[in-house]
Amino acid sequence: MRIPIAFATVLCAALTVAGAQQPVAPVPKNVPPSGMQGMPGMQADTGKPAPVAKTPSDTNSMAGMQMSGMGHGGMAMPIPMPPGMPMMPGLVGLVPNVSSFLPGAGVDPMSLPAVKPSSVARLKDGDTLDLTAMLVRRTVRGHAFVMYGFNGEVPGPLIRVPQNATITVRFHNRIDLPSTVHWHGLRLDNKYDGVPGITQAEVPPGGSYVYKVHFPDAGVYWYHPHVREDIEQPMGLFGNMLVDSPDRNYYSPVNQEQALMFDDLLVNADSLIPFGKESPDFALMGRVGNVLLVNGETRYALSAHAGDVVRFYLTNVANSRTYNISFGGAQIKVVASDQSRFEHEAWVPSVVLAPAERYVVEVRFDHPGSYALVNAVQAINHYKGEFEQEVDTLGTVTVSSSAAAPDYRRQFATLRSNAAVSRDIAPYRKYFNKAPDKKLTLTMQSTALPLATVQFMSIDTAYFAPVEWVDGMPDMNWLSTAKEVRWILRDDATGKENMDIDWHVRQGSVVKLRIFNDPKSFHPMQHPIHLHGQRMLVVSRDGVPNTNLVWKDTALIPVGSTVDLLIDASNPGAWLLHCHIAEHMGAGMMAVMHVDPR
Numbered sequence: 154m155r156i157p158i159a160f161a162t163v164l165c166a167a168l169t170v171a172g173a174q175q176p177v178a179p180v181p182k183n184v185p186p187s188g189m190q191g192m193p194g195m196q197a198d199t200g201k202p203a204p205v206a207k208t209p210s211d212t213n214s215m216a217g218m219q220m221s222g223m224g225h226g227g228m229a230m231p232i233p234m235p236p237g238m239p240m241m242p243g244l245v246g247l248v249p250n251v252s253s254f255l256p257g258a259g260v261d262p263m264s265l266p267a268v269k270p271s272s273v274a275r276l277k278d279g280d281t282l283d284l285t286a287m288l289v290r291r292t293v294r295g296h297a298f299v300m301y302g303f304n305g306e307v308p309g310p311l312i313r314v315p316q317n318a319t320i321t322v323r324f325h326n327r328i329d330l331p332s333t334v335h336w337h338g339l340r341l342d343n344k345y346d347g348v349p350g351i352t353q354a355e356v357p358p359g360g361s362y363v364y365k366v367h368f369p370d371a372g373v374y375w376y377h378p379h380v381r382e383d384i385e386q387p388m389g390l391f392g393n394m395l396v397d398s399p400d401r402n403y404y405s406p407v408n409q410e411q412a413l414m415f416d417d418l419l420v421n422a423d424s425l426i427p428f429g430k431e432s433p434d435f436a437l438m439g440r441v442g443n444v445l446l447v448n449g450e451t452r453y454a455l456s457a458h459a460g461d462v463v464r465f466y467l468t469n470v471a472n473s474r475t476y477n478i479s480f481g482g483a484q485i486k487v488v489a490s491d492q493s494r495f496e497h498e499a500w501v502p503s504v505v506l507a508p509a510e511r512y513v514v515e516v517r518f519d520h521p522g523s524y525a526l527v528n529a530v531q532a533i534n535h536y537k538g539e540f541e542q543e544v545d546t547l548g549t550v551t552v553s554s555s556a557a558a559p560d561y562r563r564q565f566a567t568l569r570s571n572a573a574v575s576r577d578i579a580p581y582r583k584y585f586n587k588a589p590d591k592k593l594t595l596t597m598q599s600t601a602l603p604l605a606t607v608q609f610m611s612i613d614t615a616y617f618a619p620v621e622w623v624d625g626m627p628d629m630n631w632l633s634t635a636k637e638v639r640w641i642l643r644d645d646a647t648g649k650e651n652m653d654i655d656w657h658v659r660q661g662s663v664v665k666l667r668i669f670n671d672p673k674s675f676h677p678m679q680h681p682i683h684l685h686g687q688r689m690l691v692v693s694r695d696g697v698p699n700t701n702l703v704w705k706d707t708a709l710i711p712v713g714s715t716v717d718l719l720i721d722a723s724n725p726g727a728w729l730l731h732c733h734i735a736e737h738m739g740a741g742m743m744a745v746m747h748v749d750p751r
């Protein structure tokens with residue numbers, strides 16, 4: 154799709170005609186290839202096969218990389234630019250207003266243990282796990298870097314427990330930043346939620362902290378630090394938790410199970426791009442990496458037999474990137490998301506995952522050959538003013554000619570309805586159409602951004618997409634830090650913003666929260682909003698009721714949309730509500746909801 158006005162012309166006009174009225178480009182009726190209609194996170198079934206994919210080295214090429222001069226504490230700072238994309242002339246030579254940070258300053262990566270793949274920690278009620286955040290050596294495209302891992306692993310150990318278990322986790326911080334562990338999506342005891350300043354103090358380097366982690370709901374969860382997520386997560390501190398239902402038929406039978414954690418990393422030819430030390434950089438759009446990773450590796454590989462049904466647990470752990478995942482044309486059945494199964498299983502051609510979201514899908518590989526695990530999105534080329542298909546192959550499923558045993562073809566062909574989920578939701582239906590109890594507007598403020606950035610952004614806003622798929626302007630994004638950009642949750646009723654919002658609701662109440670993502674803000678962008686310690690339903694978007702519900706803890710709020718969330722405020726304590734784009738939270742986008750005990 155082409156924007157009617159040549160963007161370069163518009164840009165030049167904006168940069169050269171100081172004080173002139175900004176040209177206004179018409180707003181295209183663009184719709185990304187996501188399914189923001191119908192089932193949340195799902196693409197409408199087009200029946201078309203997935204597009205032919207390029208390899209990551211094609212699409213994430215460092216070619217076209219430009220030098221932006223000295224940056225971050227005086228070191229040369231080349232910001233990788235997408236191929237064919239020039240740096241903004243007004244930004245050349247500028248550097249972010251922070252000093253630079255990378256893990257393990259002065260540590261020789263070769264002196265560290267090489268990172269290990271994730272192990273499975275099968276634990277039962279009452280068990281104890283030691284979890285140590287530590288420095289590891291990771292090799293990305295032939296270059297060894299000092300990064301982080303839990304117990305030396307990336308992802309960290311996959312914690313697999315029965316529903317209703319409580320385990321003890323002794324967390325040891327052996328990295329060079331303070332840290333904590335947040336148990337994302339769990340309705341656990343507030344004091345173990347891992348949020349510094351609200352439920353505990355930061356664990357300093359060398360320190361330890363003991364968590365009691367309770368698992369009330371079956372599903373797929375993940376753990377990660379709640380201190381400088383913009384650094385600690387992309388450097389490797391994340392892991393999954395799988396909570397098994399006692400119901401043996403909770404899911405359909407499958408031949409294999411696989412947990413996939415999607416991540417991206419921002420690198421130049423031979424260096425990691427440093428982080429802002431005093432506050433996050435890349436504060437506008439979040440740090441969007443140029444190397445896509447599955448379970449910490451640039452190439453995911455799986456072997457299967459012809460006819461195998463594989464259940465994939467998908468988790469997006471990226472700072473900012475939203476994925477749109479498919480499996481080389483293989484049929485995908487979506488069965489569950491963050492905290493429960495869907496009411497009704499459904500066929501989808503792809504799965505959209507915002508940061509922190511999880512989806513459980515079953516995929517049948519019915520014939521021998523190879524299937525590409527693909528991320529396919531419609532990117533905006535901000536410089537040309539065009540939308541273009543961006544397709545990355547993240548890995549391959551190689552299917553042999555030997556036949557699946559057992560053969561689950563028949564079970565796979567059946568779309569189940571989960572009456573237990575509908576029964577669980579039934580008592581909440583009477584609240585679906587009530588007036589909102591709380592209303593939030595998502596917006597932002599900028600102060601002191603470079604003039605070229607401000608001018609560019611005001612034009613860019615004219616053709617925003619409902620979902621921002623990639624970072625098309627890394628140079629200006631890099632320059633923005635939490636000192637220049639403030640992301641805002643604004644309470645419509647009081648005008649209070651972010652941590653000044655001090656909501657109190659009664660335990661046992663059902664809270665309808667309406668969130669509006671203001672398209673007229675300086676930089677409209679989607680926000681994955683996460684509520685700690687509770688569960689919620691996405692009951693409608695833009696007034697259209699959701700007819701296939703699932704319990705969630707994270708909901709993507711597209712640009713210009715109004716989303717109604719129904720929160721089951723069952724768990725007492727002080728709980729964070731925030732955007733899960735790490736840099737947006739680092740630039741203020743969080744509030745506290747107190748659930749007061751009955």
Ligand SMILES: [Cu+2]
Pocket residue numbers: 640679680681732733734737738742
């Ligand atoms: Cu955000």
